[in-house]
Amino acid sequence: MRFDNQISRIAALKDDHPGNLALQSFDADYFASLTEAEQGRLMNCLNSGIENPDSEMGCYACQPSDYDAFRPFFAKVLARYHKVDEDARHVNEWSLEGIEGLPSGGVLDLAALGLPALSMRVRVGRNLTDFPLPGAMSRDDRVRLEGKMMEAFSILIADPDYGGAYHSLTPGNPHEIDDAAYQALVADHVMFKDMSNDRYLAAAGIAADWPYGRGCYVSEDRGFIIWVGEEDHLRIMCMEKGSVLNRVFDRLKTALDKVSKIDGLSFASSLDYGVVTSCPTNLGTGMRASVHIKIPNLTADGTDAKAKEICRPLGLSVRGVGGEHTPIGADGTVDISPSARFCITEAEIIAVLYKGLSLLKTHEAEAS
């Protein structure tokens, strides 16, 4: 049969890689029940996890409809990763109303927790309904999507609240920037890293055709950014150094409402799974809300091990100062964000960050 080799590799890898949820959730009988065309679509989703057995998720959706089309498979990986029932349904909600344990008035002021001003960032992934997801795009798809977004950016540039500029990595694009300018944007945490160096994204097809169709829109104050052509078609984010988390959270919601109303832009979503993203770890909200915070006591050994041990029960993840798969800062600066993205609302995510930081501050003080 056409996929016998992949099926054999999955069977051979499964027992030695219990953390690879795609391998663990693959069911040969379900796969055999699919048409050959469906089998090809689903196997494309597993390429990354087969080629990288050390993956924690091990799969990426390749078409906006994959989660619903291959529900028997994706329901298993989602349940295992997000610790929810296989029939769980996601609800999106940005209002803080009714969330317990927050300051009256809902102002999430880090200064009230005794924390200094921090670099705050909230990002969401979004994908357009009229293109394949990044793992299945051709180079022409990627350049056409960039062109469609450049038309949308011309509307933002005309609006004083969003005015800025688009910076493209696509050779020959009228807004193409050189490597020095690109590296400066990456160093400033404005632009994403070279995806072709990420073996998971490379195996998934998401990094293909680099750097065609890639770029970022940046507002004049650098507080509103849209990535084009990263792991999702769009990563829409707000970022600033300060104390009130609501500032980036509310600005992002307002910006998202503005962008989603631009003619021709329609974001992929599922009735059961919420916002559709390439990676099942981001499904539902596509949201990561983070701060960069110095915790020199919990990172005194130069690693993030103790910080991760403390943060895990707080529902927080620890990343390096350069983002995913990068080291922590020499001064103990780490990237802290809630781990949950799915079957949690946007409002609950920012609340977890606020409450988690209060507890993290206590643990940092106790570690002195």
Ligand code: ADP
């Ligand atoms: P994502 O957050 O989109 O999942 P990464 O974790 O790789 O992707 O981070 C992408 C970039 O955003 C990196 O340069 C990272 O340092 C930067 N970043 C993330 N959170 C913050 C923050 N709170 N302040 C400043 N930069 C941040």
Ligand code: DAR
């Ligand atoms: N290495 C992949 C990525 C999982 C989560 N990170 C993302 N989506 N950027 C894995 O399956 O482990």
